[in-house]
Amino acid sequence: MMTNPILRKLNAFLTKTLLWGVLGICVQANAQTDHSSHSTMSAPSKGANVCQGVGLECANAATPFITKDGQLFLAWTAGGVVSVSQSVDGGKTFSPAVKIAEHGKALDTGSDARPQIVSDSKGNVFLAYAFFKDSNWNAQINTTRSIDGGKTFSAPESLVRDSSSQRFPSLLIKPDDSLFIAWIDKRLVAAAKQSGSPRLGGSIAYSSSVDGGKNFQAEKFANESSCECCRIGVSLDPKNQVAIAYRAIFPGGIRDQASQVITSKGAEPIRRVADDDWKTDACPHHGPSIAVSKSGKFHVAWYTQGAKRSGVFYANSSDQGITYSKPSRIGADGANVARPYLLASGKQVWLVWKEFDGTYSSIYMKQSHDDGTSWSEAKLVSKTSGYSDHPLLVRRDREILLSWLTRTDGYQLIQIGNIQ
Amino acid sequence: MKKYWLSFIFLMALAVQTASADPIRMKPYQAGDWSGLVKTANGSPLAIHFWGVTCPACVKEMPQWGAFLKRNPKAKVLFIQVDDVAPEMMQKMLNKAGLDKANNYYVTGPFDERLRYEIDPKWHGETPTTIFIDQNGKASRKTGLINFQQLPSALKEG
Numbered sequence: 001m002m003t004n005p006i007l008r009k010l011n012a013f014l015t016k017t018l019l020w021g022v023l024g025i026c027v028q029a030n031a032q033t034d035h036s037s038h039s040t041m042s043a044p045s046k047g048a049n050v051c052q053g054v055g056l057e058c059a060n061a062a063t064p065f066i067t068k069d070g071q072l073f074l075a076w077t078a079g080g081v082v083s084v085s086q087s088v089d090g091g092k093t094f095s096p097a098v099k100i101a102e103h104g105k106a107l108d109t110g111s112d113a114r115p116q117i118v119s120d121s122k123g124n125v126f127l128a129y130a131f132f133k134d135s136n137w138n139a140q141i142n143t144t145r146s147i148d149g150g151k152t153f154s155a156p157e158s159l160v161r162d163s164s165s166q167r168f169p170s171l172l173i174k175p176d177d178s179l180f181i182a183w184i185d186k187r188l189v190a191a192a193k194q195s196g197s198p199r200l201g202g203s204i205a206y207s208s209s210v211d212g213g214k215n216f217q218a219e220k221f222a223n224e225s226s227c228e229c230c231r232i233g234v235s236l237d238p239k240n241q242v243a244i245a246y247r248a249i250f251p252g253g254i255r256d257q258a259s260q261v262i263t264s265k266g267a268e269p270i271r272r273v274a275d276d277d278w279k280t281d282a283c284p285h286h287g288p289s290i291a292v293s294k295s296g297k298f299h300v301a302w303y304t305q306g307a308k309r310s311g312v313f314y315a316n317s318s319d320q321g322i323t324y325s326k327p328s329r330i331g332a333d334g335a336n337v338a339r340p341y342l343l344a345s346g347k348q349v350w351l352v353w354k355e356f357d358g359t360y361s362s363i364y365m366k367q368s369h370d371d372g373t374s375w376s377e378a379k380l381v382s383k384t385s386g387y388s389d390h391p392l393l394v395r396r397d398r399e400i401l402l403s404w405l406t407r408t409d410g411y412q413l414i415q416i417g418n419i420q
Numbered sequence: 421m422k423k424y425w426l427s428f429i430f431l432m433a434l435a436v437q438t439a440s441a442d443p444i445r446m447k448p449y450q451a452g453d454w455s456g457l458v459k460t461a462n463g464s465p466l467a468i469h470f471w472g473v474t475c476p477a478c479v480k481e482m483p484q485w486g487a488f489l490k491r492n493p494k495a496k497v498l499f500i501q502v503d504d505v506a507p508e509m510m511q512k513m514l515n516k517a518g519l520d521k522a523n524n525y526y527v528t529g530p531f532d533e534r535l536r537y538e539i540d541p542k543w544h545g546e547t548p549t550t551i552f553i554d555q556n557g558k559a560s561r562k563t564g565l566i567n568f569q570q571l572p573s574a575l576k577e578g
Contacts, residue, residue, distance in 0.1 A: 050529050060530060105506040110474060111531065111545060137474045200476055228476055281477045282546040282564040303544065305563065336533060336541050356533040358541065387530045
């Protein structure tokens, strides 16, 4: 039919162009129907460093919860998807993953963000995570519940009704099965901008639920001025009140650590953990950890680049945060130390952190038998040569376990101590 | 007739393409790229600015970088976006800041200690962060917002 070579070339060109055009239309249509995602186009991959799947092997963050009977629930974010799986053999094998939500590149995978998961005494599972809901990077915290032991989950719904931004949920479950959740909330910052006096940062908000997360009480603010990009540390005290630690913004734009007790009546005064004097407008993406021991002592570990102190530090308080011990440095002097995490039981306290030497990321631990007065020597627990998540600590009956997601060596659940 | 029909579709397809997102001019950046990037300065002072679209301080500051480059077109500044988001969203923010034609990169893998170590082993990933490289190749790190009045004059002169 088409014998003229010019016409033939033109035809090939038009066919190609047409194909690209149709593909373009498909991409456009997809982008419009996929409300949960900003875009269906993904970054071109370069090198082996980019893991594309939605499974645990490509996860950037994984959060464990261990039930009273020793079952492990693991929630993770990978490839824009939030997933949950279970393991009855300590993380060696997992049940098929349950996909909770798909947000593509809009899922919050910032370096201090991670999905939150807890399970109550009846086997109900509750999960919270954040994603960016609009093109101005306002985030939303979604929650979902499972009443069949984690096999199926309810459709995720927003934790609060507010058009500004909520990010970095931290979740706790109390012995009476009630839930406590704290997060970074930007509605006060958004209101300040509206009224013509913009400021940086966010606020620490919290709420609780007595029906497994179906309904939450009206949210309250613990501190109106906090860092907007650091996770909040949460722990229960011996009276089952909540103690939180977070990066506050003190007058003069000083982003130092604060702790606070939250009782059934509300938030108690804001207490400064240490005068590090870190004046910055930057996002450190590096929140603190808190653990309260049986005596009610607060144990706090944090990262700072303050004028008075720089590195990762530990301090404790015997008076609910009114006064803190002199901060002591965690990790070797001069080493790249990050991501401290604490767990306490009775008078025992465990501390883990991550060090990077240019090749290996290593997890070290220290233990105290006397409520944080004296500590064992630092001991290497595990190391990996690829990407790794923060080290976390969980309790399984009388065992203390390190939970650590690594890309090259898989998910690790390693016993580091025993409750005596 | 078929030819006209094809041409019509071709034009339609072209229109759809043109109407879609702005062209992505950013280049990928990953671990191992740092020394090559620093060498591009060729002995001139260089600023390498790390920013993220989800970092409010960065979003506030990027238009100021745009204005700075407009005033000092000879200044050598590279921008590296660190958040794992769609390139279209990064481009949108660069366009808004007047930096769409600047020398832009984005991190393709995880923005972790492994990526940062060759840049500065002491840097824990705060954003915004700017690394200044002087004429002798000496690097210094500045975390947080920049005082543009205090930027080294050598950088402005390019």
